[in-house]
Amino acid sequence: MTFFIIFLGIAVWTWLSTGYIFYLFNFMYIGISICVAMILDILLPRKHKPWGRRISQILIGCYMLVFLGFFGRENMQIEGFFMFVFLGIFAAATMHYVIAKIIGPLVFGRAWCGYACWTAMVLDLLPFKVCSRGRYRYFGIIRYVHFALSLGLILIIWFVLERRPVYQSTEELYWLLAGNLIYYIIGIGLAFKLQDNRAFCKYVCPIPTLQKIGAKFSxxxxxxxxxxxxxxxxxxxxxxxxxxxxxxxxxxxxxxxxxxxxxxxxxxxxxxxxxxxxxxxxxxxxxxxxxxxxxxxxxxxxxxxxx
Ligand code: SF4
Ligand code: SF4
Known part of the structure; x- marks a missing residue:
């Protein structure tokens, strides 16, 4: 119930502050999806409890990727967020990054990664759920390099090539498709290589670079x-x-x-x-x-x- 009230608050606040009723439905849908996970977590026997979280990942992940990304033609990858910031467009992707990855972690920590990420939605279905070997200490630097390269790429496109993407265009859709395909290939490949479903999250994904700042104070x-x-x-x-x-x-x-x-x-x-x-x-x-x-x-x- 607490979660639903928080998301209802976010839904009303974003709707009233932007004037777009879309945000009311958007955040209520996310709040309801998380509540479904919580209810299943209570009702299911201990062995099947992870399915509550997985269903939330599928409900939110598919909605973001397929509905907002593919149909809405918004690049939901981090490069899309950087580009929208430069363009000064308050798109769904911008709102998503601000709420889920910059401000949200002050309240929910990295729950996005546990309950909603469309990359992890697939990775969590792979067979290597436990990695009792531990993680590789210095591989973690890759995520910061990835973040810097993504930002650098957009800076080059913007300042050197002076290209300006067209909002909700086919080009954005290609960015989204290519970016996700690369993420899935690397994520699945790493999971099998290191026998660890979450290897991509630990070492490669650039998103925690943003999330970890707020998550400290979650x-x-x-x-x-x-x-x-x-x-x-x-x-x-x-x-x-x-x-x-x-x-x-x-x-x-x-x-x-x-x-x-x-x-x-x-x-x-x-x-x-x-x-x-x-x-x-x-x-x-x-x-x-x-x-x-x-x-x-x-x-x-x-x-x-x-x-
Ligand atoms: S670390 Fe990245 S890929 Fe993993 S769950 Fe978080 S956002 Fe998704
Ligand atoms: S990431 Fe580890 S410590 Fe955090 S909730 Fe999951 S199992 Fe527990």
Whole structure:
């Protein structure tokens, strides 16, 4: 209910501030999709709970990509956002980036990545849901290089080539198609190569460059109840982003890592029901993550506990 009220507020605010009634329907649809996920999360048995989130990904991801992108002919990729900013057009893509990726993370953290992204919508269906090896420490730099290259490309097109794209044109559609095709090819290829569905999110996607700024201060985060937790380490084993949840618990903090995508996998897997999503005020400055180079101890900790 809280989510629906928040999205209803965003829907009314964007409608009244822009004068476009489209935004009222747009954000209400997104709010309803997330509520469907929440309701399924409550109703489904533990084993099937991830389907609530996946259905939300499909409802929102397909709507954004197919309806706004393909039919609306807006380049929803990050290059499209940069271009709309230069053009001074407050398009659906601009609104999407501002709400979902710049301001939204102050409230929802990186829940976009868990519940709505059209790239992750496909990646999460692949078979490598758990990467207990940990993540590769220095691969993460690729996402910042990607961000810089995308911005650089648009700067060259704008200032050097002096080209001005036509809003909602076939050219934009080609940008969108090409960009997404490249994302899917790299994302699926990396998932199989590294045996990790979320490898693209950890290393290549440029979007977290924007999201991680607001997500540090996110009101919504994951919390471990110290009294219920028995340190079994299952939560760290199943975390698709390799967050060291127990290190935060040890410091009596919520999960402050901006790598957390609020996917609720840990919440739904904890055998002691010690993990929950809650709202509060704090800021995350350090990412405690399990890295492959450190020799992930997730498996060994698991062996020492009976769940
Ligand atoms: S990191 Fe990128 S690809 Fe992954 S879920 Fe977030 S926006 Fe989507
Ligand atoms: S800490 Fe929990 S909610 Fe966050 S990414 Fe890991 S499993 Fe998902």
């Amino acid at each position: 009101l919504m985060k994951i919390r471990i109840n110290k009294d219920k937790c028995n340190d079994c380490g299952i939560c760290e084993k199943v975390c698709p982003m390799n967050v060291k949840l127990l290190q935060y618990k040890g410091l009596n903090k919520r999960i402050l890592s901006t790598e957390c995508i609020i996917c609720s996998t840990c919440v739904n897997t904890c055998p002691k029901s010690a993990i929950s999503v809650n709202f509060g005020l704090d800021a995350g400055l350090i990412d405690f993550l399990n890295f492959a180079e450190d020799g992930s101890n997730i498996k060994s900790r698991q062996k020492n506990h009976t769940v």
